[in-house]
Amino acid sequence: MMGRNGTTGTVVTAVIGCVAGLLLASCGSSGTSSTSSTSGAAGQPPTAGMKTATSIGKGEGQLNLIAWEGYAQPSWVKPFEQQTGCQVNAKYAGSSDEMVTLMANGGGGQYDLVSASGDADLRLIYSGDVRPVNVHLVPDWTNFIPQLKAPPFNTINGVHYGVSLQWGPNVLLYSKKSFPSAPASWNVIYDPKYKGAVTVPDNPIQIADAALYLSKTQPGLNITDPYELTQAQFNAAVGLLKQQRPLILKYWDLASQEISMFKNGDAVVGAAWPYQTNTLQAAGAPVADEIPAEGATGWADTWMLATHAPHPNCAYQWMKWVSTPTVQAEQAISFGETPANTLACPIMDQQQKGACAQYHANAPASYFNSIKFWKTPIANCGNGKSDCIPYAQWQQAWTTEVTG
């Protein structure tokens, strides 16, 4: 089963040679991608000065995407491939952190676009993994809702690092059996009454949900932005989550886990995406969702262009294509989210009756403004001081203090 002691010496000498080879190779590849500076978030992003394209050239024949599952469905990928000749290769990622890791590891030379959510955007921008985009090459950009033309999570100092796509709120999902009337507040997920029947996502960004709740229930903490927390505010939010921990049935990693917990009656209340509600209701489960009085966090996705994108023309073609009203409507209904393009609403109703209202594509600005969209927590919180808690500490607190 194991090598005898006598052979170990020769084994080790042989291994050292090939390991040295491997190390040299990896050193070489990381050396070429050293454009990412460690200047931190306070300064200009490393790629801010890069020139953007002024026109879309001939397609390169290929397009490599990092996307959320469901963002590259055949119904809109196939016609795109036929029209542009760009063959789409999609790599699905399961979380924002995974997307950042994939972009960093590829050295930027492998992927063209990433469908990043707001909590990944600033990390991608400040690590130099994405580059400025000329939004005027995407004609439908002018039809976007005003809030998504230059949102702070993908536009820095007037420079756009991508084109917004779709958005949605993190909702309070509840079983109608346990709650005959809709709960008024997020306090139900912190209520010992529902011990062992609460579920929330296994995601460090969940600290922002606790901060949002505290911003309304404990005004003394002076929380104005749930992603810009001082040490005292951060400690209060983590403290609340630690109190919540004994009530939690499970921290879910996949939407399907939450769906089965509600379907089997193990969980009765939790934080969810509208996608889970739609899926459960379609299966006949007595559940509903809502945005409680304190408001909600949410996600707004952006197609971002990789700094070393090998197929930039196909990438621009894709951004142009997925922004058109028809594709926006298709994706909104398919995934259960809200399109950025205002012209998508009538088409959604054509595709599925009532879909425009169901997915809030006709919602007034007040609905959008009630959502605190995910963004990367950074030390510089805009007050001239760098006393906010950066995301690395969010991750650490989440794994070692809350869930571990």
Place this chain on the structure above:
Amino acid sequence: MTAGAGRAADLLWRRPWARATAVLSPPLAWFLLVYVASLVVLLITAFWQVNPFTNQVEHVWSLTNFRAFIGNAAYRAIIARTIGMAIAVTVTDAIVAFPFAFFMARVAGPRLRTALLAAILLPLWTSYLARVYAWQLILSHRGALNWTLNQLQLPGVQLAYTNWAMWIVFCYIWLPFMITPMYVAMERIPESYLEASADLGAAGRRTLRKVIVPLALPGIVAGSIFTFALTLGDYITPLLVGGAGSTFIGNVVYNNVGIAGNLPFAAAFALVPVAVMALYLAGAKRLGAFEAL
């Protein structure tokens, strides 16, 4: 045949060591390259770290990663939980498997023995995931278990998404890996030993304690290596049937590789089960487990 090939064949025939080298070197090279080299790379990576903002690996040597988990109560709890579960599953499986293996080896006739062996190995034909999901359905709030309890007028239990659920699933899934080596060890015990024990006046229980258990011990230890190592390295069962507070070593490694992008920390943490298994195997070797393999 050309002259050169003929000479090579002569050489191989005259020198057995050359023949052995030629035959063994491809698998040996594979073993070195894939297994030993990756372990060495793992060891080296554990001493690096990542830049916290850009997530790039920085090749600076330090013990930061080891300090990070040794000095942190949460990581120590995860290590203790994983090892504790591995021990609990191993002990449970040993207790459950012993009478089963004994019955198969010493009591059952050849036909029943074949049927039992097939019954043990049959679950291994279905996917690991299918078996874990099946347990999820059995243990859930409206699952088969609670339905049965309700029919018997008994109160329901909340087992889904707890460490009890993990213990049940692990014990079920790894049981065949305990029964099989135990059965092999017991089958090897000569009938004459048991007869001699009886002739010398030992009762059944004494024969069990003084003859069967010591002779079956290498099989028990071999089985325990499987159940212990498989539980120690698992991360799917905690993900699927575990609840809040069921994070295993494997989950921490998985999250740090694929999601947090902190390979050095993952490498450092992955050395914990390697070290635990090295100690376990050293102990097992002293108990003669490798002679039963």
